[in-house]
Amino acid sequence: MSTYKAKVxxxxxxxxxxxxxxxxxxxxxHLEHGNVSGVRVGKYIELTLHGRREDVEAQLRDITENVxxxxxxxxxxxxxxxA
Amino acid sequence: MSTYKAKVxxxxxxxxxxxxxxxxxxxxxHLEHGNVSGVRVGKYIELTLHGRREDVEAQLRDITENVxxxxxxxxxxxxxxxA
Numbered sequence: 251m252s253t254y255k256a257k258v259x260x261x262x263x264x265x266x267x268x269x270x271x272x273x274x275x276x277x278x279x280h281l282e283h284g285n286v287s288g289v290r291v292g293k294y295i296e297l298t299l300h301g302r303r304e305d306v307e308a309q310l311r312d313i314t315e316n317v318x319x320x321x322x323x324x325x326x327x328x329x330x331x332x333a
Numbered sequence: 334m335s336t337y338k339a340k341v342x343x344x345x346x347x348x349x350x351x352x353x354x355x356x357x358x359x360x361x362x363h364l365e366h367g368n369v370s371g372v373r374v375g376k377y378i379e380l381t382l383h384g385r386r387e388d389v390e391a392q393l394r395d396i397t398e399n400v401x402x403x404x405x406x407x408x409x410x411x412x413x414x415x416a
Contacts, residue, residue: 259377274401283396285383291359294342294377295357300368315416318357 252305254299258328260319274320293318306330337382337389343402344375352360376401389413 262268271289275299278286295318299306319326334339345351354372360371378401382389393411 261377261379269380271378278353278396278400280359282401286380287383288379288381292379293378294375295342295354296344296371296373296375297369298371300370309366312403313361313369317361317364333361 251301252303253333254301254303255331256297256299256306256310256312256328257331258295258297258318258326259292260295260314260326261290263325265321266282266323280328292324305333334384335386335415337384337386339380339389339393339411340414341378341380341383341393341397341401341409341411342375342376343407343409344373344399344410346406349406373409386415 268290270291274291275286275289276286280287297310297313299310301309307330314326314328315321321328340415344389351373353374357374358369358372361367361372380393380396382393384392390413393413397411
């Protein structure tokens with residue numbers, strides 16, 4: 251039984267319009283950052299999990315796919331760090 | 334002149350309450366993930382920048398600190414990948 255730190259990254263699928271990213275991009279171009287493109291705004295979630303590594307990995311996969319992201323519109327991936 | 338992919342991570346400072354993270358944590362505990370704690374929800378922003386590496390790094394630092402995050406309440410860090 252150990253404690254693990256997990257990071258989950260959730261982004262809109264590339265085919266889905268991202269109005270928030272579009273707005274940031276437009277703001278940046280007005281601020282003389284016209285060389286910035288392809289801005290996409292997603293979510294970054296940190297969690298701490300306690301348990302055996304294999305259980306924690308399975309659990310994190312479940313949480314990422316079923317709780318933290320919407321697989322219809324979003325892509326998600328995660329990283330696990332032993333603590 | 335090259336194209337670079339940047340990833341920016343913005344999180345609330347540890348001393349700031351994160352009600353969104355708290356809500357996710359409570360939802361997870363009702364879903365039999367009671368071993369999950371310390372949930373913090375932040376932002377994950379992807380951008381593409383075009384220019385010379387040193388210019389792009391300085392620009393990304395400026396964008397991260399002054400546009401994408403609020404340094405009073407949030408911590409931010411970034412990663413740059415050559416494309």
